[in-house]
Amino acid sequence: MIATETADPGGKLVDNVVHFARLLRSAGMPVGPARVVDAVQAVEAAGISRRDDFYWTLHATLVSRREHDVVFQEAFEQFWRPRGLLEKMIELMSPVAPPRDTEPKAKAGSLRVAQALNAGRERTSETERPEIEIDARQTVSGSEVLQQKDFAQMSADEIAAAKVALRSLVLPLDTVKTRRFVPAGRGRRIDMRRSIRQSLRGGGQSMTLAFKKRAEVAPPIVALFDISGSMSPYSRLLLHFLHALGERRRVTTFLFGTRLTNVTRQLRMKDPDEALAACAGSVEDWSGGTRIAAALKDFNKKWSRRVMHGGPIVLLVTDGLERESDEDLAHEMDRLHRSCRRLVWLNPLLRYDRFEAKARGIRAMLPHVDEFRSIHSLDTIADLVEALGRDGSTAETDPRKWIRAA
Amino acid sequence: MxxxxxxxxxxxxxxxxxxxxxxxxxxxxxxxxxxxxxxxxxxxxxxxxxxxxxxxxxxxxxxxxxxxxxxxxxxxxxxxxxYEWNYPAQMVEIRIAEAAGQTDRSELASDIFSERFLVKxxxxxxxxxxxxxxxxxxxxxxxxxxxxxxxxxxxxxxxxxxxxxxxxxxxxxxxxxxxxxxxxxxxxxxxxxxxxxxxxVDYPSAERELDIVHLKVPGAGAALAQEVVAFVQALRAQEDLFKAPGVAETLDWATALCELDQIALDPATVADTLGVLLKYQDDIARVQASELTKLLDQTKTKTAAKL
Known part of the structure; x- marks a missing residue:
């Protein structure tokens, strides 16, 4: 009798942990079946005697990122508290507890949570991403014209053509040496392990030396995109470029308007349009205002130590028209510059022939960048690709030229 | 055992x-x-x-x-x-096998790549x-x-x-x-x-950090330990520090103040020893310029309330 009483809550417990895991999953946490099995084992190992122990037991097995802490806490409160489920579990699991016939109503609760979650989902789907409005004045477009055309003035068809052109760009082949070794045909370092294995193949009679060399990888790229009103057409097309770039190297992408959003995960989807749609869904401030200094500060404080390893090239895409304090902006740019291999500022304002670095925001940022280039047409992107392939800036893109001129 | x-x-x-x-x-x-x-x-x-x-x-x-x-x-x-293979020993082994006239290749290979030559x-x-x-x-x-x-x-x-x-x-x-x-x-x-x-692993609460200081820096008096912990906690609560001090820094600082025979915090000593707590020049400059006295006052009132 007692055996069945204790076995029963065990089964319910498994059910509930599975339900709970499903809730976490629908809230966006990566909780796979293996983790659920772990969680059940962990609960069995630790036992249920105190609420906080139970909390941390599930936490240890189901959470693997600090950001998910809040989600987990919220879900835990919602799932376990309102029904007094946990208290009943504790009672049933403890050996002296009298048998009870009040069954935890798993269904009602999970329904409520599901409804709450669905409501949230509906709300987010209502916020549609704004369409780019372009007047289709141009009806004929040769590829030559397309190459030099400003992204902001392209018709919908031209944008589609530009996307295709972007995908077929030859990607830069810049590499840096790592501290890891790979086999090489010739070289100065001897690979002893391979040498000995080769010599044994011939019975150890003679020894041909095998060599190794430093492995080379494409340096990672960290991109910061301004998505405020004036920048948004450029940023959207550049995201396509970055998506293509991400196939060969580690690319971390942030979008910023009034706040900073990391869209790296979304951009990792195979299909570029799906990836872009996912980006748009996760960012709320498309085509709003911009706060460059605040966004950079946010990046420096929260993200730079997490994503700036391996000597990345930073692509900063913004027009630099900051209305807030310049001192902060210079300070944050300085910090950003000091934590990367190369800082390239891509500014579509440079498309104007008579552009001068007069705006205060631009003057504050220029001293801290390695390269200053335009990014308004396919040609300029092709230039960027070429520039990534070699090292250092040319006279053309030297930011000091602009500072002197202003 | x-x-x-x-x-x-x-x-x-x-x-x-x-x-x-x-x-x-x-x-x-x-x-x-x-x-x-x-x-x-x-x-x-x-x-x-x-x-x-x-x-x-x-x-x-x-x-x-x-x-x-x-x-x-x-x-x-x-x-x-x-793991790594012990190449010099392997090469010697090959030479010995050669000298002994051993010709079976697979036997030699299994000899050479055996646990004997494995560097763990x-x-x-x-x-x-x-x-x-x-x-x-x-x-x-x-x-x-x-x-x-x-x-x-x-x-x-x-x-x-x-x-x-x-x-x-x-x-x-x-x-x-x-x-x-x-x-x-x-x-x-x-x-x-x-x-x-x-x-x-998060920064500890004030209570736990005080326990840690008492345990690891027994030389620090009760008042000093209280003040040190309160000051560090106040620093961590500051939003705009680039790097908040960790527990290790708290302990270093408490030890440093002990070595200087301090029994309570005073602005001059704090300013001089801030480099033990904060490791970024921007952070040090910011705290020294404006917030040091404010922070210290906060700390004093907080610890006075506790004592």
């Missing part, structure tokens, strides 16, 4: 850490207990100087186990982390049986190693085994206690995290 058993409950784990002079909170004790009980690697993430590495040391001392430490760095590879590095060493019980393997600052290295660890983390192509699979009879720490200078791949229990 008899084996010290692993703690049987969360309370026992807490007691074990306490006995070894580590002031832990209950969440940490829970996850540590689970790691020991379920024999799973423990993945500790947190800011620099919150006592992640110390947990492994304390655990090894408390359980009387050997501590094997693998410090990670960029370019760390199998030959320094897992930390990970392989941790799989060896030990009289005192399975050792504690500390993989320190995993985020310093490059991504490629993580893949070497997957096998040992999930199955406590290492596969060497020339020999085969070496499996531990009893899995080692694995503790992985990272400062989160980069994200570790989900495949590795999946095999571990995860815990974020």
């Amino acid at each position: 008899t084996m010290t058993p692993v703690p049987g409950s969360i309370d026992d784990t807490l007691a074990l850490l306490k006995a070894a002079d580590y002031v832990a909170d209950r969440p940490l004790a829970t996850v540590l207990y689970l790691a020991l009980k379920m024999q799973r690697p423990l993945f500790l993430e947190g800011e620099a100087g919150v006592g992640k590495t110390e947990i492994a040391k304390v655990l090894a001392a408390g359980l009387n186990r050997k501590l094997i430490r693998l410090q990670c760095y960029e370019g760390l590879d199998v030959s320094t982390a897992v 590095r930390p990970v392989l060493e941790a799989l060896e049986p030990d009289l005192a019980g399975p050792p504690v393997l500390l993989i320190d600052e995993l985020d310093r190693a490059d991504e490629a290295f993580e893949a070497f660890l997957l096998e040992v983390l999930s199955d406590s085994q290492v596969t060497i192509p020339e020999i085969g699979t070496i499996r531990a009879d009893a899995p080692p206690i694995v503790i992985i720490t990272t400062n989160r200078t980069r994200e570790i791949h989900d495949a590795l995290k999946r095999r571990c229990l995860y815990h974020w």
